Amino acid sequence: QMxxxxxxxxxxxxxxxxxxxxxxxxxxxxxxxxxxxxQAPGKEREFVAAISRNGGSTDYAVxxxxxxxxxxxxxxxxxxLQMNGLNPDDTAVYFCGATTVVWGSRRQSDVYYxxxxxxxxxxxx
Numbered sequence: 134q135m136x137x138x139x140x141x142x143x144x145x146x147x148x149x150x151x152x153x154x155x156x157x158x159x160x161x162x163x164x165x166x167x168x169x170x171x172q173a174p175g176k177e178r179e180f181v182a183a184i185s186r187n188g189g190s191t192d193y194a195v196x197x198x199x200x201x202x203x204x205x206x207x208x209x210x211x212x213x214l215q216m217n218g219l220n221p222d223d224t225a226v227y228f229c230g231a232t233t234v235v236w237g238s239r240r241q242s243d244v245y246y247x248x249x250x251x252x253x254x255x256x257x258x
Contacts, residue, residue, distance in 0.1 A: 135160040135247040137229050142252030145219055149256070153214040155229030155249055162205050163187055166232050167212045169203060170242055171225035171254075178228070182214060183239040192239055196222070219256045226251040 141153040153169070168183035182203040183192045191203050200218040205211070212229060230245030238244045 135165070135231055137231060137247055137249035139227065139229050139249040139252040142227060142254045144255045144257065146258050147220050147256055149219050150215070150217045151219065151254060153216065153227055153229075153252060153254070155212040155214075157210050157212070157231070160231075161207075162210050162212060162231070163207055164233070165247075166234065166236060166239055167205070168230050168232075168239060168245065169212075169214050169227055170230060170245075171223075171227045172251075173225040176225075178242050180240040180242070181227070184212065185236055190236065216254070219254075221256045224254060224256050226253050 136158045138156045145151055163186055169181040170178045171181050172178040180194050182201055184203045184205055188205040202215040204213050228251045229249045231247040232245045234244045
């Protein structure tokens with residue numbers, strides 16, 4: 134079993150930055166494709182960013198590309214999401230997920246079978 138715990142969410146003004154962390158236990162993050170998804174009130178969960186097992190490949194939703202950066206830290210067994218240039222449309226609960234399916238399915242939330250509990254990100258002035 135793998136447990137995931139997100140942290141780092143909060144309230145930030147438009148244009149600000151936050152760094153989310155997803156701490157993994159029970160399994161090595163380098164054995165999993167991992168991703169960030171988010172869900173705003175009344176909306177479906179949407180893909181944000183993904184990172185391959187060894188961290189060599191990353192993928193981003195168009196809406197966050199150039200502003201967000203996903204990374205893994207093998208020593209800490211964590212995945213992080215650096216979010217810059219935040220705007221109110223980024224307001225959501227952010228979830229991290231992990232899966233062993235192939236990289237080609239990384240944007241599909243239903244292939245992830247380990248999830249964290251989520252962390253709230255609110256962008257408001």
